[in-house]
Amino acid sequence: MRNSIKVMLGYCLPFLLLLNLVTSCIDRLDFLGETEEGQLVIYGLFTDLDEIHVVNVSRTESFGFQPRGVINAQVAILTEDGERHVYLNAGNGNYELQNIKAIENISYALEVLVDNKIYRSSFEKVPSVIAEDSLSFTFTYEPFKNEVSEQLFTLSTTSNLSSVEDPVFLRWMAEETHLWQRTIIPCAGWCPPPPPNCFIYDFMEPNNLKLFDGSQSSTRQAIQVMWRRSVDNSFFFPFFFSVRQLSINRKAYQYWEKIKIMINNQGSLFDIPPATIFGNISNVEAQDELVLGYFEVAKSKITRIYTTRADVPFNMAEPCLYNPQKPLDSYPRGCMNCAERAGNRKWNELNPEWWVFD
Structure with missing residues (x-):
């Protein structure tokens, strides 16, 4: 049936x-x-x-x-x-x-x-053949998923194609990885080491297919907006974007x-x-x-770019900063637990080998 x-x-x-x-x-x-x-x-x-x-x-x-x-x-x-x-x-x-x-x-x-x-x-x-990708990003305030303007991150790429005459067909997908720091509770005397950072992974707009047909293009360079996402408190900490070109x-x-x-x-x-x-x-x-x-x-080929707090033009408070006047049970659960913060996304506590800043 x-x-x-x-x-x-x-x-x-x-x-x-x-x-x-x-x-x-x-x-x-x-x-x-x-x-x-x-x-x-x-x-x-x-x-x-x-x-x-x-x-x-x-x-x-x-x-x-x-x-x-x-x-x-x-x-x-x-x-x-x-x-x-x-x-x-x-x-x-x-x-x-x-x-x-x-x-x-x-x-x-x-x-x-x-x-x-x-x-x-x-x-x-x-x-x-494969193209050379160069990534860039912008932060803007404009409508995204509805007519109401919001803080927006946009990832773009400039792809320089090989000079060979073979036809080039490309597909891209992107993964985002952000660091998340849990709340560190001060203590007196002997203290355990602070909790390790969380590394949380997700795909950027997985249903937004990005394709390129070089046989239909008269230029050896492709410039395009790739993916967008709303800006949230994830951007307070270092944020990597990994673009896989196929x-x-x-x-x-x-x-x-x-x-x-x-x-x-x-x-x-x-x-x-x-x-x-x-x-x-x-x-x-x-x-x-x-x-x-x-x-x-x-x-x-995989190309990466990252943002830090200094790149974000919007006012942002540190999400899980310890406040001695605040009861411990009043912090969001994600400030204490990586799994709670990640939700249904994948995560771990290991620095990726490529987590390197210039």
Whole structure:
């Protein structure tokens, strides 16, 4: 039976140790489609960076529920030369591959075995070109999500393309990481060490797809506003923005462009699109089975920029500053506990290795 089912084509693997974009994290992207309950969804990203590469395998659910992770799949990446690298089961439908990275001029395909059925993507090569991103930001006071003006942060990029004649197709996604200092309670005599800082991570506008088609551009430079967010007390402390650029092939670009057009035409991720969008994965023995998702092979580069309190032109009070006149139980819970502050975002207490200021 066909239903209007919420299909999440993006997943972000819960990080256990190092929570950052160096892990090949799949950005969240939700939309509705006319699909069948139990339909297979496979999405993966394989790049030329030394990182954890992730594939997610799931099946659609009815009544708008998120897809259900397939926990008994066998996942491997193949090369046309016959090499085979097996992903490890990380749970919840996520499968990881480490110590392997994409190499130029070698074609890769994904193979997934589920319920004795083999699903395989088309072979794709790593693109040979990538652009150089230069990031910048502004703070303004203007309408954002409604007509009321608010304090706004805008992240922009200038991308200088390679001089080679090969067509360039790009996709970007961004992750934000902010430091959060908990309230330090003074004490007399022997005192325990102050609590470590919290590092809280989230994606910037994950449904706002940023794409570039170099074959349709007469310039070798792309300047664009990438993402925006409201300014809150997170900006009182150092705040990093990590932009991952993916150089992809034409077919992958067309796949994401169709999703972007569908989102823009419908005006909402919760509207039903006119047709389901399918990718490059199919059932080897039953080509008529409709499989959702896409396996991307991409050249990747990460660029970062940060802000400090001195960059913010708005008045901001230190969120969790200790006040001896204030009862301890009156502080916001997030001032005492990282998990409370993070909510449903990922967090840890470890300085990322790239947390370096010029």
